[in-house]
Amino acid sequence: xxxxGAAATPASVAEAVAVQEELRSRVDLVGPGPAEPATVAGxxxxxxxxxxxxxxxxxxxxxxxxxxxxxxxxxxxxxFGYVPGLFAFRELPALLAALDRLxxxxxxxxxxxxxxxxxxxxxxACHLGVVTGLPAIGVGKTPLVGDWVPPAVERGAWSALRDxxxxxxxxxxxxxxxxxxxxxxxxxxxxxxxxxxxLALTPRYRLPETTRTADRLCRDTLIAAQAxxxxxxx
DNA sequence: GCGACAG
DNA sequence: ATCTTGTCGC
Numbered sequence: 001x002x003x004x005g006a007a008a009t010p011a012s013v014a015e016a017v018a019v020q021e022e023l024r025s026r027v028d029l030v031g032p033g034p035a036e037p038a039t040v041a042g043x044x045x046x047x048x049x050x051x052x053x054x055x056x057x058x059x060x061x062x063x064x065x066x067x068x069x070x071x072x073x074x075x076x077x078x079x080f081g082y083v084p085g086l087f088a089f090r091e092l093p094a095l096l097a098a099l100d101r102l103x104x105x106x107x108x109x110x111x112x113x114x115x116x117x118x119x120x121x122x123x124x125a126c127h128l129g130v131v132t133g134l135p136a137i138g139v140g141k142t143p144l145v146g147d148w149v150p151p152a153v154e155r156g157a158w159s160a161l162r163d164x165x166x167x168x169x170x171x172x173x174x175x176x177x178x179x180x181x182x183x184x185x186x187x188x189x190x191x192x193x194x195x196x197x198x199l200a201l202t203p204r205y206r207l208p209e210t211t212r213t214a215d216r217l218c219r220d221t222l223i224a225a226q227a228x229x230x231x232x233x234x
Numbered sequence: 235g236c237g238a239c240a241g
Numbered sequence: 242a243t244c245t246t247g248t249c250g251c
Contacts, residue, residue, distance in 0.1 A: 044241095045241075045242080046242075046243090047241080047242045047243070048242095048243090049242095049243055049244075051242085051243090054242090082240095082241070082242080083239090084238085084239040084240065084241090085239080085240085087240055087241055088240090090241075091241075112240085112241070113240045113241060114240050117240085118240080119239095123240070124240075124241085138240085140240050140241090141240080141241090142239095142240065142241090143239095143240080144238095144239070144240045145238095145239090145240095182240085240242105241242050241243105
């Protein structure tokens, strides 16, 4: 279930680290999670060049057709500075606001960023999973921690992402000959199932359809927000 | 001390 | 994340 207060924004880096250390014990790294979820949500955030405005989006897809069944957005300001490892605090409030506006309850969250593959084993996907109580997985475009070797060139090939003597994720090739993505468990999922779900969501492109639809929606929303609330000119 | 560093 | 020109390929 959800954890009260887990979405609060820390007042300092030290406090943020403490929050992660505390919440990491609430993560379910076993799952295994839904084998055939009917709906999956994608979450993403777009930032204005000025850095003081952002738009968050959540899209819910039908896993069978990959059609968008529901979607919601929220506009706001980054809640925390960008600090590698504390990235979740920056986007969490906006993403949760968007999730609250959904008319449906997705069976799985696919996050744009890492989950367990994190310095303290509590990346954005873990945080969102613990706060919402929903199964979640992290899909990063670039590595944050860990050592790995490139997986074979064919789609579906993978290699282990290892850090500090443990496997923290999987380097997965979602398209033949294209740069792989970094999959890790967020909450209530097994790594094996997480990788399977990501492959099911990438029939054509490198990134999951969930991430692609959410990315487009938050970008469009940001443009619209900037047009509606232009900066004061004088 | 130095380099690395999700989005 | 965002900026940013051309270029290769289906």
